[in-house]
Amino acid sequence: MTDEIIGPPDALVAPRFGGPATFARLPRLDEAPHARLVVLGVPFDAGTSYRPGARFGPSAIRAGSKLLRPYNPDLDVWPFAEVQVADAGDVAANPFSIDAALTAITSAARELGEAGRTIVTLGGDHTIALGLLRALAPRTGPLALVHFDAHLDTWDTYFDAPYTHGTPFRRAFEEGLLAPDASVHVGTRGPLYARSDLTEDADMGFRVLAARDVDRIGVDGVVERIRDRVGTAPVYVSIDIDVLDPAFAPGTGTPEAGGLTSRELLAILDGLRDLSIRGADVVEVAPAYDHAEVTTIAASHVAYHLISIMAPEIARR
Numbered sequence: 164m165t166d167e168i169i170g171p172p173d174a175l176v177a178p179r180f181g182g183p184a185t186f187a188r189l190p191r192l193d194e195a196p197h198a199r200l201v202v203l204g205v206p207f208d209a210g211t212s213y214r215p216g217a218r219f220g221p222s223a224i225r226a227g228s229k230l231l232r233p234y235n236p237d238l239d240v241w242p243f244a245e246v247q248v249a250d251a252g253d254v255a256a257n258p259f260s261i262d263a264a265l266t267a268i269t270s271a272a273r274e275l276g277e278a279g280r281t282i283v284t285l286g287g288d289h290t291i292a293l294g295l296l297r298a299l300a301p302r303t304g305p306l307a308l309v310h311f312d313a314h315l316d317t318w319d320t321y322f323d324a325p326y327t328h329g330t331p332f333r334r335a336f337e338e339g340l341l342a343p344d345a346s347v348h349v350g351t352r353g354p355l356y357a358r359s360d361l362t363e364d365a366d367m368g369f370r371v372l373a374a375r376d377v378d379r380i381g382v383d384g385v386v387e388r389i390r391d392r393v394g395t396a397p398v399y400v401s402i403d404i405d406v407l408d409p410a411f412a413p414g415t416g417t418p419e420a421g422g423l424t425s426r427e428l429l430a431i432l433d434g435l436r437d438l439s440i441r442g443a444d445v446v447e448v449a450p451a452y453d454h455a456e457v458t459t460i461a462a463s464h465v466a467y468h469l470i471s472i473m474a475p476e477i478a479r480r
C-alpha cells in the first residue's frame with residue numbers, strides 16, 4: 164500500500180449519486196489504511212429522552228454528504244488532500260444496553276486512536292460523547308470541551324439513569340476527562356428544569372455562550388471567547404445538531420426554538436482553525452423528522468468544516 168492520498172472520485176467522471184455510501188464519497192479505511200483522520204459512525208439512540216431515531220443519523224449524514232466538493236473556499240483548504248481521510252464505518256453499539264454500547268464505542272475509538280488516527284464521529288445521540296471522551300482523555304490528558312448545543316447536557320440523571328443524552332458532560336466532568344475551567348457551551352437556549360441547572364453547570368466549571376450571545380457579540384466575539392477559554396488545552400469539539408434552529412435542523416430529537424443559523428455555526432467553526440482539536444463529533448441527527456435532507460446536509464457541511472479545520476493541523480503534527 165502506498166501512502167499516496169486517495170480522495171473522493173471525480174464527480175464529473177463518477178456521478179456522485181452512485182457508488183458506495185461513505186462520508187463525502189471518501190475511501191473506506193480498509194482501502195486507505197494510512198488514514199490519519201477518520202469519520203466513524205455510531206448508530207445508537209438508546210439514550211434519548213424524547214424523540215428517538217438518531218441511530219439512523221450516520222447513514223443519513225453520509226447520504227447527505229454526497230454533494231460536498233473537494234475545495235473549501237471559506238478556509239482556502241483542500242480538506243481531503245491535507246492528510247488521508249477515510250470512512251471507518253460504524254461501531255456495533257448494543258441498542259439494548261447503554262453500558263455495553265459505551266464500552267464498544269470507547270474500545271473502537273481507543274483502537275483508532277492507538278493507530279494514530281484522529282476521529283470525527285457521526286452520531287447517534289449525545290450519550291456517545293462520553294464513550295469517545297473516555298477513549299481520548301487517557302491519551303491527550305484532560306480536554307477542553309467546546310460544546311455546541313441547545314442543551315447543557317450536564318444534568319445528573321433521567322428516571323435515575325446516569326448515562327443518557329442529557330448527562331454525558333456531567334459524567335465526563337466527574338470522571339476527570341475535562342480540563343478545569345476550559346470548557347464552554349455554545350448556543351444554549353430554551354426552558355430548563357430549574358435555575359439550579361445553570362448554577363450546577365457553572366460549579367462544574369463550564370461557561371455558557373448562549374444563543375442570544377451570538378446576536379449580542381457576533382460570530383467574531385464568540386470565536387474570541389471560545390479561543391480565550393480553551394487556552395492551550397487539547398480540544399474536543401462536540402456538536403449537537405440541535406444547536407441549529409429547527410428551521411435549519413428539523414431532524415433532531417429535542418428541538419428548541421431560537422437557535423443558530425447554519426451559516427453562523429460554520430463561521431464559528433472556521434474561527435477555531437489551528438486549535439489542537441483531538442477529536443470531534445456531530446450528533447443528534449434523527450432523519451425521520453427531517454425534510455428534503457435539510458438536517459443531514461447541514462450536518463454533512465458541519466463535519467466537512469470540522470475536517471477542514473482539523474486536517475491542516477494534523478498534517479503539521
Ligand SMILES: N=C(N)NCCCC(=O)O
Nearest residue numbers: 212289314328329417447
Ligand atoms: N442532548 C440532547 N439533544 N438533548 C438533551 C435533552 C434532555 C431533556 O430531555 O431534557
Ligand SMILES: [Zn+2]
Nearest residue numbers: 313314403405
Ligand atoms: Zn441538544
Ligand SMILES: [Zn+2]
Nearest residue numbers: 289312316403
Ligand atoms: Zn446534546
